[in-house]
Structure formats: structure tokens, C-alpha cells
Amino acid sequence: MPSHPGSENPGAETAAVVDLTAAIIAVSNEEPRILTVGEAGRNGGDGLDSLPSGPLEPGDRTLEAGLRRWVERQTGQTLGYVEQLYTFGDRNRALTGPAGPRVLSIGYLALVREARPAQAEAAWKGWYRYLPWEDWRDGRPEVLDRLQPALVEWAGRAPTKDDIRLRENRLGLTFGLHGGSWNDERVLERYELLYEAGLVPEAHRDGAAAPPECAGAAVDTANPMTADHRRILATAIGRLRGKIKYRPVVFELMPPAFTLLQLQRTVEALAGVRLHKPNFRRLVKRQGLVEETGETALETGGRPASLVRFRQEVTLERPAPGVRLPIVRRTG
Amino acid sequence: MPSHPGSENPGAETAAVVDLTAAIIAVSNEEPRILTVGEAGRNGGDGLDSLPSGPLEPGDRTLEAGLRRWVERQTGQTLGYVEQLYTFGDRNRALTGPAGPRVLSIGYLALVREARPAQAEAAWKGWYRYLPWEDWRDGRPEVLDRLQPALVEWAGRAPTKDDIRLRENRLGLTFGLHGGSWNDERVLERYELLYEAGLVPEAHRDGAAAPPECAGAAVDTANPMTADHRRILATAIGRLRGKIKYRPVVFELMPPAFTLLQLQRTVEALAGVRLHKPNFRRLVKRQGLVEETGETALETGGRPASLVRFRQEVTLERPAPGVRLPIVRRTG
DNA sequence: CCCTTATATACTCGAAGCGAGTATAAGGAG
DNA sequence: CTCCTTATACTCGCTTCGAGTATATAAGGG
Structure with a gap:
């Protein structure tokens, strides 16, 4: 145990309970979704939705391992891309009063490829249901x-x-x-x-x-959520919207093969903003983010679109590949 | 205390000790500096430098408050701009073995205006002393x-x-x-x-x-540092280098009045890269980041430079004011 | 078979930003 | 007065980007 200079009462360290919370995101039907677990049936719950979460346990070697364990237990989802967001620890944010133990909650962002049927208690919900002013x-x-x-x-x-x-x-x-x-x-x-x-x-x-x-x-x-989960969701959305502009993370949410319009619709769903189609295509192509599979998608309703896949190599080539977005001016 | 579904052993929460660590940064003499506390004289120390840090205590209403308390106690510095960086909690990173209590360390970035004489144990050190490959x-x-x-x-x-x-x-x-x-x-x-x-x-x-x-x-x-403090310093530098490009945080490190070259030298010190002078001036001026004070600095060695001050208003005007940097190509 | 409709895909134009270089201004030192 | 140093202003060319337009290829209806 490290000793710290200037500590008047060396035994005054707070024994905190560490809560791990995940904002797990997928996109289906041009709608970004968040994996929730209902609070209704238990704990005298108020019927609010929650994010999958649980306390860090002694057996968890890393924080991320503890998170994956909880998510799999509560929702059956196996996580791919995971990123730490923020650690909340204010007194008034915690569920317990000033007398109870300190609760620290560490928020995570996770991306999964498809919204496969989750476990009984878990459900995918459109994220704009919780933050409707974000969808433009x-x-x-x-x-x-x-x-x-x-x-x-x-x-x-x-x-x-x-x-x-x-x-x-x-x-x-x-x-x-x-x-x-x-x-x-x-x-x-x-x-x-x-x-x-x-x-x-x-x-x-x-x-x-x-x-x-x-x-x-x-x-x-x-809809609000339990505890500070809506704040964590807001943090996750903001981080994701920022990240797609300089890292190819959108592809974590795409199927193996897709059309350029599908990609655009996914980005638009995440960013909550419409994009200029020709410019989006030009950007994606010039950056070399995708390559053609040779096949075409026929169910477009018009001229068939060629299917493309993500070029894994760009991660190793370009320093900041991503999908830049326009600035929406004068909307007040 | 919240109960979590799927928890086989409800009492298995890890009681963790929360350590707050600050990377406090200032710039003087065109050199970015980090506030350190020596480890030499105590604890059978190995002579390595440390960042100011200490455990969260029950009296701290917020995490940031606990951090400010520790920093002031150990170094006499009052913090201005403070930003959370990352929370480390892996077993192997902690000082204690797998048997001891869990240690969670939350890293913070802080910016202060001038390197005034710190307390006895504390000292300002150039940050490139710890990461010399970062200075180009x-x-x-x-x-x-x-x-x-x-x-x-x-x-x-x-x-x-x-x-x-x-x-x-x-x-x-x-x-x-x-x-x-x-x-x-x-x-x-x-x-x-x-x-x-x-x-x-x-x-x-x-x-x-x-x-x-x-x-x-x-x-x-x-020079290495104790525990994972060098990692936290690296995190802080990376975050700061990124942030100066889209937020006017450099000015947290500048005196009330300064010349454009002083500003440029500060940015260069932080980024570890030289900039093109005319382009830097054009950028800062076009963005409206500064305004003239009317006075001039005579001790330049050449033609006197006009002194400017930060325009607080830009924070309220432009969505992403900052100092964009060039991409250094072909350095391998 | 032609026409409409819907989508995919390619091309063009002008404005703005940026990297890089050059020229002029205004101090001090000798 | 000349030289040196730094400040400040201006120019040129390339790239990017927002926005608009034109052409290609499918389905379906008369």
C-alpha cells in the first residue's frame, strides 16, 4: 500500500465500490440502438431502462474483463470493440447517500456488429428514444x-x-x-x-x-434511465460521433459486405445528420476505406449497387482515416 | 446499494482504493514542464519522480475536489483547468500483488499559468526528460x-x-x-x-x-517514474496535443499579454514540432483568437512586437477554435 | 416497346484552406 | 550609415470541400 506525503490520517482512504457500465451500440434499419436491461420487474424498480452494469469483482484481472463478464451474464452479448469513456464518482450522482459506501462508476462504449436477439431481460432500443433532440x-x-x-x-x-x-x-x-x-x-x-x-x-x-x-x-x-445511465449514453454518443470522423470505427457496425448508401445511412444514423451523397462517395473512395467485392445488391429499388467491404489495410496506412462530416450552418 | 441481476455472489464487490493522480503542466522558457514530487527521501524510495497523487477520502464530495486537495497539500499549487484522462485498474499495474486491495488510479490533466516556486518536495521538470523521443x-x-x-x-x-x-x-x-x-x-x-x-x-x-x-x-x-505515472504523463501530453488543435486551451498556459511568437513557441513546445511562422500568424489572426493590447514588447532583439491578449469571446463564438498543426511528412 | 421512376455513379465548378516562399517595416549594435 | 534581427504583410499553387448537374441501369406500367 503506497503511503502519501501530506496525509494527516493515513487510514482515511475511501473503500469504494466500482461499478462498470456499458453503452453497447449497434445499428439496424438505419437506426442506432442501445442494449438495455429492464428495471421493471425487480428491486421495486420504477420501470426505467438501464444499461448493462455490475460491480468489479476480485477475480477480474482488468476492468475491461469485468465489464465483458457482466455484459455476457446480463445480455448474452459478446463484445468486440470496447473503449473506456469516463469515471463518475460525485456524491450526489451515486445512489447511496453520504453515509453509504462510495460508488464509482466507470462508463464504457462498445460496438457490436449486429443486433442479434438478446437475452430475455435485455432489449435493443433506438437511442433517440432517450435523446430525441439529437436526431436532425x-x-x-x-x-x-x-x-x-x-x-x-x-x-x-x-x-x-x-x-x-x-x-x-x-x-x-x-x-x-x-x-x-x-x-x-x-x-x-x-x-x-x-x-x-x-x-x-x-x-x-x-x-x-x-x-x-x-x-x-x-x-x-x-425516456430517462436509472442512475446516471443516460449521462453515460450521452457520453458514448458524443464520443462515437467524434471518432467516426478520424477513425474507421463505423465498420465495426457494418455487415461484411454493404453498399455505399448503406454505409452513408449508418453514418447519418449515428451523426443524426443528413449527408451530401456524391461528396460522401468521393470521400470514402478517395480515402481508400473500401474495396469492391465484385457482387451487386439488387434489392435497391433502382440501379443495382455494387457491394463493397472494409479495407482492413487502411488501419495500417493512413494516419487518420474516417468519415468527415459537414458543418450544419445557421440552424438557430 | 443496487442489486444486479446475474450476480451469483452479491457480496463479492471489490472494495477498491481510489488513487487520484495529476499531470500538472506549465510552460516556461519555451519548455513544457510537469510538476513532480520526489520519491527519494521516503518509503525506501528508488529515487524516481512521482506525480502528485493521493487516495480519495470520504470527505471529498467530487473526485476533482479530492484531486485539488491532494495537489494543494503536496505542492502548494492551486489548479485552474482540470480534465479527467483515464482510469487504470489492471492488477499488474497496481503496486500491490493479487492478494492486496484493489487500487484504481484516475489520471487527470491540469494546466496552470506560471511555474511559481513550488513547495519544498515539489519541482517543475521539463517533460521531455521523461519522453525525449517526443521532442522534434x-x-x-x-x-x-x-x-x-x-x-x-x-x-x-x-x-x-x-x-x-x-x-x-x-x-x-x-x-x-x-x-x-x-x-x-x-x-x-x-x-x-x-x-x-x-x-x-x-x-x-x-x-x-x-x-x-x-x-x-x-x-x-x-527517466522513468514511479508506478504508472509515466503512462499518465504520456496520456496527458497526447490529450493536450490533440486538444490545442480544436480548443483554445493554450491560453491557459500563457501570461495575460504576449506576442504572437511567444504563442507560437508555446505551441511548438507542447507539440514538439516547429511551425511555419507566417502561416501560424495567419491562422491565429483569421480565427480571431487574440486582440491587440496596444502595447509593444521591446525585448525581442529585432523590430518590437505588438502585445496581444486572448479574446475570451471566441469560446462563445466559434465552435472549434484552436491551433491547427501541419502534418510532418516523410520522417522515417 | 417506350416511358416513368428510382437508385447508382460520374463529373464539374467555385470557394476556402493550407503549405511554402518572398518582400517590406522597424527596432538595436557597430 | 550599414548590418543584423525580428515583426508583419503579401503572393502563388495545390488540395479539399460544399454544392450542383448529368448519365447509367435496374423495375414496372401503359
């Missing part, structure tokens, strides 16, 4: 019509004039209000802003930032 | 002359021909060997590769990946 594929989502006035009002409730301007600027950067543009990667910032504004039920549940004046909870029409 | 400002560092043959030999030691090609490709991507280019952000990947190759003493100390045939430890002329 069919234009500005209507949830924002309800959210926007509440957000603007929240900005106006700031104590000083400077604080009001600060909040308005934050709204511009995150939600594209006041002339700002929509940035698909700022998923977590948007969620945290809604949390701060008291517009998601989690904020009231945790007892943090719940001023009685705001009629917040009524505005959020999305 | 005066051309290719000579350490690589010693490292390169060992790396090439390590690649050749792979079991199969495919594995050899894989390792060679990794060398190309990380160290720019075999015709690859140098990417300043892959600091962690380079350190981990050296670790795997048994070329840093930490690998032998941990007992991981230490094949007796390699004369590894002799090659690494850099």
Missing part, C-alpha cells in the same frame, strides 16, 4: 419546439446580466440557438445543460439543481 | 538513433511473418518508421509500444512482457 435527419426535431422556450426562459432566469449572456451563448454553442450552428458531437454538453436547467427528471431525482420555480420535468418528453 | 523541434531527436534498432529488432522477433508486418506497420504509424510520418498526438501509443517491447524499465518492474532475450532497459535513456 428529418430536419429540426419537434422536441426542440417544446424545449426551446424552457431553455430560453432558463437563460433569462440567471442572476446577473452577464450570466444571462453567458447562458445564451452556451445555448448557441450547444443547441444552436441565437444564431449558433448545430454541432453533432456536443451530446454530453446538451444533456448536462438540460440537467442544469432542471429540464430532465434526473436532476430532480438527484436533488441537484432543482429550483422549485421551473416547470422543468414536464418538458423532457424523452 | 530541433529535428529528429538522437534518442531515436538508439531506440530505432531495438524497435526494428523487436518487430523482427514476432512469431509469424504476419505478426512481423503488423509490428512494422505499428512502428510506421507511431514512430514514423518504414516511410510513415510522425504524428505528434500518438504519445501514449508510442509509450505503450516501448512498454510492450520491453524497452522501458517499467515493463520489467511490473513483470509484464519481459522476455529475457531483449536487452531493453539499457536503451531507454529517459
